[in-house]
Amino acid sequence: MNFNPAKINRVLSELPTHIVVIGFCVLWLLPAIGLLVASFRPFQVIDDSGWWTVLAPPKGATEYQSSCASCHGKDGRAIAAADLTDPAVVKQYPRSLQLMAMLRTDVNGRPHTGDIPVPKVRAAAAIATYLKRISNIENPPRFTISNYQDALVGYRGKRTYTEDCAAGTQPLDLHCNTGDLLNPRGMGRAFLNTLGVTIPATILPLLLAAFAAYAFSWLHFRGRMALFALLVGLQVVPLQMTLVPISRLYAQLGLNGTFLGVWLFHTGFGLPYAIYLMRNFLGSLPTEVFESAYLDGASHWTVFYRLALPLSLPALASLAIFQFLWVWNDLLVALVFLGGKNPVLTYQISNMVTSLGAGWHLLTAAAFISMLLPMLIFLGLQRFFVRGLLAGSVKG
Ligand code: HEC
Incomplete structure (x- = not known):
């Protein structure tokens, strides 16, 4: 050393x-x-x-070992007349109530559990669950993918999608084939809808902002600064203020409930900040490079395409991440302009929260389904993300 x-x-x-x-x-x-x-x-x-x-012994195992195992054995098979792994025996005691009543009755003139006290309600309930497990009446696996299946196809019922399909008792809107993934109530369909909303609503404002930022930086037209100042000011307009006028406009144009309407809305609200950031970035690039390109006779289109776009890639990437995340997680706009017609992920999740207060196992899977893509993008473009956070605050 x-x-x-x-x-x-x-x-x-x-x-x-x-x-x-x-x-x-x-x-x-x-x-x-x-x-x-x-x-x-x-x-x-x-x-x-x-x-x-998850890795601890199953519910009721410790209670069983301390109150019952001394006679019935560790595995429940020690007394042949009362094999606790036999579903026919256990079925008679589905809950703590029946189990405790039975344990209080004497066996051969002696208390059933001998010197051991009869378990209290809580412990008895745990033991009842444990007996169901060892007798295979209800033996859930440690891990399952059924939450994901159920969330993707939009299953709502007392069991799981696979179980209901095997028994032929699935809800009417499900058919037990891959077509169920497109069930309007499911997260599978909502995932596609969200992609359909998010991708154009990210690309469109970025493209327009790049054009506009180029114009603000390198085209010398009258009123340029005034227009730019107006754009900066537009950033403070709250989205909610425009919901009523725009939804009335959309109703006249027939855009309510369409993807196009949402794309336009997100584009409109993404543009001011996107243009502002892009212009600041383009403005901080070395002027000489652009001027020598113009001197060599390059057209605006060539300079934009060959110089401005490649050089502003870091800014574009970080903008893309932010716009993508914003639209992906948006509920308000999707709810107002798409509603239940083309439900997106956030809409389905909010539906689940309200209607499935007790069924939150689906919510866990649904949350992960909706987190997956943002997380992958975040991890993949982390480099740009950090730069994006710093964009505008430091130079160089
Ligand atoms: C002191 C010993 C002893 C203990 C402790 C004991 N049992 Fe038993 N248990 C027996 C015997 C003996 C029988 C068989 C009775 C018979 O022959 O019908 C029995 C029978 C049963 C049966 C079958 C009843 C039926 O309907 O046939 C169940 C269920 C059962 N026990 C559950 C339990 C549970 C649960 C516990 C723990 C809380 C427990 N026992 C603790 C001795 C015991």
Whole structure:
């Protein structure tokens, strides 16, 4: 080992920063991992045990071992006359009530559980669940993908989509084939709708902003600064203020409930900031490069296409990320202009929250489905994201 005091000093002085950074990572990762784990747990267990218990023994196992295992054995098969792995025996005691009544009756003139006290309601309920598990009446797997299936096809019922389909008791709007992925109530269809809204609503404002920013930087027309000042001012117009006039306009044009209407709306509200940021970025590029291009006889189109666009790629990328995330997570605009006609992810999720208060196992999966693409984009374009946060605040 090679001791280098300067090195040790440096490591020690960086330690607090590292601890803080790791702390933030954990703070962010822990709920995300919890949500992910919960989304893979079957609905039978998700309500009464936290995601961190996934690897713990199943519910009721400890209560069973302490009150019943001494006679019935660890696996429940020790007494041949009362095999607790036999569904026919266990079916008679579906809940704590029946189980406790039976445990209070004497066996051969002696208390059933002998010297061990009869378990209290809570423990008895846990034991009843455990008995159902070992007798295979209800033996949910530790992990399942059924939450994702159910959320994607928009299944709403007491069991799972696969179980209902196997029994032929699926809801009327489902057909148990891949066509169910396009069920209007499902997240699968909503995912496609969201993509259909988000991609044009990201590309359109970016393209227009790039053109406009170029014009503001390199075309010398009258009233340029006044127009730019107006654009900067437009950034403060609250979106809600325009909902009524625009929805009336859309009603006249027949754009309500169409993707085109939403694209135009997001484009309109994305443009002021996009133009502002792009212009500032283009304006900070070295003037000489552009001027020498003009001197060489390059047209505006060539300069835009060959110089301005490639040079402003970092700004375009960070704008793209922000606009994409904004539109992807938007509920208000999608709700007002698309509504239930072409439901997007946020709309479906808000529907689930209100109508499935008790069925939140679907919500965990739905949340992850809607997080997936933004997370991939964020991880893939992280470099640009950080630059985007700093855009305009530092030069060079
Ligand atoms: C002191 C020993 C003892 C303990 C402790 C005990 N049992 Fe039993 N249990 C028996 C015996 C013996 C029988 C068989 C009775 C018979 O022959 O009908 C039995 C029968 C049963 C049966 C079958 C009843 C039927 O309808 O046939 C169930 C269910 C059962 N026990 C559940 C439990 C549970 C749950 C616990 C723990 C809370 C428990 N027992 C604790 C001795 C015990």
